[in-house]
Amino acid sequence: MQVSLTKSFYIDFVSKIDKQRYEGRFTTKKLTIGDMIRLGAMKARLSEGFSYNPVTGKGLPFFQENLTEMVSHLAVALIERPDWFKDPLSLHDWKLVEAVWQEVFSFEESFRRDDSDRDGQGDKGADSESGEAASPTEVVSPLEGTGGPYGSTSAMVDREVPVITKVG
Numbered sequence: 792m793q794v795s796l797t798k799s800f801y802i803d804f805v806s807k808i809d810k811q812r813y814e815g816r817f818t819t820k821k822l823t824i825g826d827m828i829r830l831g832a833m834k835a836r837l838s839e840g841f842s843y844n845p846v847t848g849k850g851l852p853f854f855q856e857n858l859t860e861m862v863s864h865l866a867v868a869l870i871e872r873p874d875w876f877k878d879p880l881s882l883h884d885w886k887l888v889e890a891v892w893q894e895v896f897s898f899e900e901s902f903r904r905d906d907s908d909r910d911g912q913g914d915k916g917a918d919s920e921s922g923e924a925a926s927p928t929e930v931v932s933p934l935e936g937t938g939g940p941y942g943s944t945s946a947m948v949d950r951e952v953p954v955i956t957k958v959g
Contacts, residue, residue, distance in 0.1 A: 796821040798898040806884040815873025833863040861892040
């Protein structure tokens with residue numbers, strides 16, 4: 792079975808902030824190692840080197856750190872996008888950016904699943920040629936305070952987290 796490294800999807804979103812309707816076709820790709828490095832560099836540039844420290848609560852606020860993650864991921868992963876999404880930093884509704892990011896992220900996550908999770912039906916993402924969306928995969932919003940875009944704080948439950956202290 793040949794795996795498609797691209798996925799096309801359609802977004803139809805009405806913003807509660809600016810009352811505009813945003814619709815269009817997107818195509819994303821599976822990130823390469825080089826893409827992942829570019830994503831990290833872009834995120835560092837957008838956040839001006841700041842990052843959120845959950846232990847101290849200092850640094851870039853959690854919400855903004857996750858926005859930089861999403862915008863950076865989309866900038867690197869999207870190979871086709873509507874004109875209105877050429878510069879997501881100029882948009883006003885973060886939920887629109889999140890809606891696009893969730894599609895891209897769920898496609899990226901589909902490569903991390905075990906074959907046993909697929910119930911014999913292959914990849915559950917959209918058909919990259921027809922662009923028809925399959926049933927949506929539940930993706931926890933990184934902006935709802937449950938953890939970063941690549942995990943949640945619930946993954947830490949029942950694990951001991953070491954505290955590093957200065958000796959001397």
